[in-house]
Amino acid sequence: MITAAQMRAARALLGIDQARLADLAGLSLPTIQRMEASDGIVRGQVDTLMRVTEALERAGIALIGDEATSNGGGRGVRLRQPENATPES
Numbered sequence: 738m739i740t741a742a743q744m745r746a747a748r749a750l751l752g753i754d755q756a757r758l759a760d761l762a763g764l765s766l767p768t769i770q771r772m773e774a775s776d777g778i779v780r781g782q783v784d785t786l787m788r789v790t791e792a793l794e795r796a797g798i799a800l801i802g803d804e805a806t807s808n809g810g811g812r813g814v815r816l817r818q819p820e821n822a823t824p825e826s
Contacts, residue, residue, distance in 0.1 A: 739790055739800060741775045742816065747798045762792035 748758055759769045764785060772779045772789065779786065790800060801807050801815060 738778050738802065739786065740778050741773050743800060744769075744773050744779065744789065744793075746816075747793045747800070750798065751793075751796050753796075758789070758792065761796060762788040764788055 744758075748754070753761075755769045755773065756766050759766045762769070768785065769789075772781060772785075779789075793800065797811075799807065799811070807815070
């Protein structure tokens with residue numbers, strides 16, 4: 738699973754635009770735009786999601802899921818709940 742925020746953050750870390758990600762994944766630009774415009778976890782065909790995640794991984798991105806440990810090397814960022822945030826009900 739990948740979220741729209743992860744896709745945008747991954748592109749920012751790589752310094753690429755949506756068109757370049759579409760090219761790397763072998764998908765159309767409107768597909769990438771639709772995926773990144775969604776809320777939360779990106780929904781779509783499994784093949785399309787796999788193409789995006791594989792393209793990002795080939796480019797050097799390590800996608801980290803909720804509560805997953807990152808044991809790999811390299812620098813990165815991780816989004817967490819701010820300390821003053823109230824839990825959603």
